[in-house]
Amino acid sequence: MSDEFLRVAKKEVSDDIAEIGNLLKNCSGDSDISKNAVEIEKHTHKLKGLAPMMGHAEIGGIAATIDALLKLVISGKPVPEVFQAIKKSHQFMLDAINDNKSDHTSLKNDLNERYSMFLN
Numbered sequence: 001m002s003d004e005f006l007r008v009a010k011k012e013v014s015d016d017i018a019e020i021g022n023l024l025k026n027c028s029g030d031s032d033i034s035k036n037a038v039e040i041e042k043h044t045h046k047l048k049g050l051a052p053m054m055g056h057a058e059i060g061g062i063a064a065t066i067d068a069l070l071k072l073v074i075s076g077k078p079v080p081e082v083f084q085a086i087k088k089s090h091q092f093m094l095d096a097i098n099d100n101k102s103d104h105t106s107l108k109n110d111l112n113e114r115y116s117m118f119l120n
Contacts, residue, residue: 009053013097016043017043017093030081030083034073037073041067041071044067044070045067048060048067062104063089065111065115068118069086070082089107092104
């Protein structure tokens with residue numbers, strides 16, 4: 001991949017992560033996630049594809065999990081504690097894109113354990 005592609009892709013990924021953060025500022029619980037799920041999902045959907053192409057597979061993997069949960073929320077299926085899951089995932093993605101230490105394995109395991117009945 002060219003340096004220019006990586007530069008543009010990192011900016012796009014960073015912008016999408018920032019937009020998720022802005023949307024989360026308007027949320028305080030699962031019912032607020034339901035109201036904002038379509039907008040948040042647009043960003044997670046983009047992240048799940050673009051982040052791995054620029055070497056951030058962990059961001060892409062977490063975004064894919066959150067994207068799947070948000071699609072359930074959009075369809076009307078209740079997903080318990082989805083607000084906290086998205087909040088933690090957003091913080092992970094923010095840390096990862098800024099090269100700050102983040103615990104991908106712990107978050108991935110927690111999401112898989114908590115939401116396995118929704119993700120299989």
